[in-house]
Amino acid sequence: MGSERKTFRLRARLILTFGLGALLITSALSVLTYLLVRNNLIESREQSALSVASVNASQAERRIYEGATDKAVRDFLSNLRGVRAESTPLLRLETDWISADPVLFEAPESLDPKLLQAVSTSPTNGAEMRYRMSDGTPVLVIGFPLTTRNALYFEATPLDDIEDTLSSLSNVLRLVSGGICLFGISLGFWGSRRILLPIEKVGQTASAIAAGDLAARLDVGNDPDLEALAASFNQMATNLEERIEADAKFASNVSHELRSPLTTILASIEILNSNKDVLDDSSRLALDLLNEDLERFHQLVEDLLEISRYDVSANALTLERFMIVEFLERVTEQNFSTDTQLVFSNELLKVVIEADKRRLARVVSNLLDNARHYAGGATHIEVERANDGLIISVLDNGPGIDPEERTSIFERFARGSEGGRRGSGTGTGLGLSLVAEHVKLHGGFVTVTENTKSGTGSRFTITLPGVVR
Amino acid sequence: MGTKVLVVEDDERIRTAVRLALEKEGWNVLDAASGEEALQIFHDQKCDIVLIDIMLPGIDGFEVCRSIRKTSDIPVVMVTARDDTHDVVAGLEAGADDYLTKPFAPKELSARIRALLRRVRLPSPELSKLDFGDLQILPDQGQVIVNGATIHLTRTEFQLLVELASIPGRVFSREELLERVWGKDYFGDGRLVDVHIRRLRKKIEPEDARPRYVITVRGFGYKLKN
Numbered sequence: 006m007g008s009e010r011k012t013f014r015l016r017a018r019l020i021l022t023f024g025l026g027a028l029l030i031t032s033a034l035s036v037l038t039y040l041l042v043r044n045n046l047i048e049s050r051e052q053s054a055l056s057v058a059s060v061n062a063s064q065a066e067r068r069i070y071e072g073a074t075d076k077a078v079r080d081f082l083s084n085l086r087g088v089r090a091e092s093t094p095l096l097r098l099e100t101d102w103i104s105a106d107p108v109l110f111e112a113p114e115s116l117d118p119k120l121l122q123a124v125s126t127s128p129t130n131g132a133e134m135r136y137r138m139s140d141g142t143p144v145l146v147i148g149f150p151l152t153t154r155n156a157l158y159f160e161a162t163p164l165d166d167i168e169d170t171l172s173s174l175s176n177v178l179r180l181v182s183g184g185i186c187l188f189g190i191s192l193g194f195w196g197s198r199r200i201l202l203p204i205e206k207v208g209q210t211a212s213a214i215a216a217g218d219l220a221a222r223l224d225v226g227n228d229p230d231l232e233a234l235a236a237s238f239n240q241m242a243t244n245l246e247e248r249i250e251a252d253a254k255f256a257s258n259v260s261h262e263l264r265s266p267l268t269t270i271l272a273s274i275e276i277l278n279s280n281k282d283v284l285d286d287s288s289r290l291a292l293d294l295l296n297e298d299l300e301r302f303h304q305l306v307e308d309l310l311e312i313s314r315y316d317v318s319a320n321a322l323t324l325e326r327f328m329i330v331e332f333l334e335r336v337t338e339q340n341f342s343t344d345t346q347l348v349f350s351n352e353l354l355k356v357v358i359e360a361d362k363r364r365l366a367r368v369v370s371n372l373l374d375n376a377r378h379y380a381g382g383a384t385h386i387e388v389e390r391a392n393d394g395l396i397i398s399v400l401d402n403g404p405g406i407d408p409e410e411r412t413s414i415f416e417r418f419a420r421g422s423e424g425g426r427r428g429s430g431t432g433t434g435l436g437l438s439l440v441a442e443h444v445k446l447h448g449g450f451v452t453v454t455e456n457t458k459s460g461t462g463s464r465f466t467i468t469l470p471g472v473v474r
Numbered sequence: 475m476g477t478k479v480l481v482v483e484d485d486e487r488i489r490t491a492v493r494l495a496l497e498k499e500g501w502n503v504l505d506a507a508s509g510e511e512a513l514q515i516f517h518d519q520k521c522d523i524v525l526i527d528i529m530l531p532g533i534d535g536f537e538v539c540r541s542i543r544k545t546s547d548i549p550v551v552m553v554t555a556r557d558d559t560h561d562v563v564a565g566l567e568a569g570a571d572d573y574l575t576k577p578f579a580p581k582e583l584s585a586r587i588r589a590l591l592r593r594v595r596l597p598s599p600e601l602s603k604l605d606f607g608d609l610q611i612l613p614d615q616g617q618v619i620v621n622g623a624t625i626h627l628t629r630t631e632f633q634l635l636v637e638l639a640s641i642p643g644r645v646f647s648r649e650e651l652l653e654r655v656w657g658k659d660y661f662g663d664g665r666l667v668d669v670h671i672r673r674l675r676k677k678i679e680p681e682d683a684r685p686r687y688v689i690t691v692r693g694f695g696y697k698l699k700n
Contacts, residue, residue, distance in 0.1 A: 272491035
């Protein structure tokens with residue numbers, strides 16, 4: 006159904022919003038956290054590395070100044086302690102490069118030329134730089150120019166520990182973001198259900214009312230936000246119910262009021278009929294007209310009463326079990342449709358159906374009447390077995406029914422486009438609508454199609470459940 | 475002297491028209507405009523059949539029917555303006571033998587009256603007593619004896635019992651019983667049979683919740699246990 010699809014779309018949108026919202030917020034928080042932590046770690050590392058390197062550089066300067074040998078300088082470097090155990094110093098004397106032992110950091114391979122340039126031209130402050138060595142290790146290299154022998158002091162501190170920390174942090178943040186996003190989606194799923202529940206209830210209740218359950222009302226619990234909706238919805242339903250009931254009651258009252266005068270008329274006309282032979286010709290003719298229309302009027306009142314029973318819902322079925330073929334034979338006989346042929350296979354002879362006999366008799370005889378009035382009489386009644394039900398078809402060779410009118414003829418007081426062809430004393434305009442309503446009450450349905458057997462005319466098909474055996 | 479039909483109807487027009495039509499059919503008609511008047515006439519004159527409209531001012535049709543039933547088993551036909559189950563069953567429970575729904579044609583009414591006044595048919599002329607041990611039916615005397623005690627049945631109840639007893643053990647469908655007892659066609663109202671069976675059981679069964687004589691055969695009808 007369309008409404009279901011719309012609800013689903015609305016729900017999908019809500020879920021998506023929740024999911025995306027959660028993702029957006031957690032992503033932003035994660036990135037911020039990552040950047041802050043990263044800057045913090047690197048900055049503090051830089052500061053401590055800078056102060057240690059600056060002390061180390063001045064010690065190295067003093068040694069050189071005091072005229073230590075290259076060997077002594079190398080030993081001194083090897084024993085220097087950096088900010089990390091892995092920190093490695095490097096010294097240039099004149100043009101010679103002295104590395105600490107073991108050689109982890111050496112010139113010119115490991116030294117970035119830009120840094121070398123920056124340190125060489127720097128007056129005293131030195132310079133620092135972060136970059137990756139050829140083996141991929143991230144390092145922070147700090148360099149100072151020394152005041153003697155054109156010496157330069159460098160100290161390289163690997164940043165791999167920070168990088169590891171940041172990488173773990175980033176993994177954790179990613180995981181958390183994903184989790185929160187999922188949580189958002191499930192929150193959306195759950196929330197949308199909660200939010201849409203009243204809407205669904207409204208839909209269900211409206212459908213129930215549309216399907217004829219006029220007493221259906223909306224119950225949304227005691228949520229004050231929804232109370233207003235429920236109250237106005239229920240008010241609307243009540244108004245509708247009252248209106249429909251009033252209409253039905255009116256029709257029912259009118260038909261009931263017709264009963265008494267009709268009883269008087271029926272009794273009176275019978276007296277006139279029994280005195281027919283003493284009437285003159287014109288009075289007799291008038292009496293004939295009166296009889297014909299009275300019969301029709303009687304039928305109309307009966308039909309109206311039957312219809313109004315539907316509308317005031319006093320329409321419980323009185324179920325009985327009976328043999329369908331015998332039943333149809335009796336109906337045809339009683340309807341004086343002696344030219345109508347009953348077509349059935351022998352296995353159907355003993356088939357018993359559970360149905361409201363009076364109503365079903367009305368259904369079949371109304372179809373026979375309809376065929377007589379508009380199509381020169383029914384030619385066949387066909388009975389077939391269909392699962393646990395029956396298909397009863399009434400066929401005629403009349404002019405047939407336009408495809409556009411094949412549903413509307415089952416409406417009350419439906420008039421075909423060729424309504425003018427109805428002769429005197431024909432149907433009441435309620436017959437086929439009664440057929441449809443009686444059959445529906447049994448849980449079946451009625452359709453009309455072309456009579457393909459004879460090529461002209463109609464086939465009215467009743468599908469009925471309720472076969473007992 | 476013809477058969478006397480008492481017509482109880484508060485609507486003067488209907489009462490007059492129905493009386494005229496029934497007289498045309500050859501019945502002797504008495505009429506009453508209220509329940510009180512009806513009971514008075516019923517008390518003073520012997521009627522053969524009563525036709526009662528349910529909706530009456532003062533005491534209603536059900537009450538009139540119950541009063542008549544206290545002293546008489548003559549056939550009673552209820553006339554209802556509604557054919558919903560409630561009125562029909564209530565009328566039958568009050569003791570009516572049959573019902574008619576307005577509007578009706580007098581010919582139809584006449585047919586009902588004739589069916590109800592028909593003499594009880596004997597299953598076979600030589601059979602003057604149907605004996606089922608504790609239950610004995612004497613068709614020509616119109617008597618039923620249960621455990622030695624004579625039970626009072628209305629004519630319709632009696633005829634229903636005799637029909638069932640005509641072939642003990644055979645299942646009679648509602649249609650058959652309607653046709654044989656009420657003279658109705660195949661499309662008669664099965665509730666007539668059901669309510670009368672219920673009334674019959676109340677009178678002849680030792681325990682009407684667990685019937686010994688009149689047995690229901692679900693989906694088919696009723697039979698008399700032999």
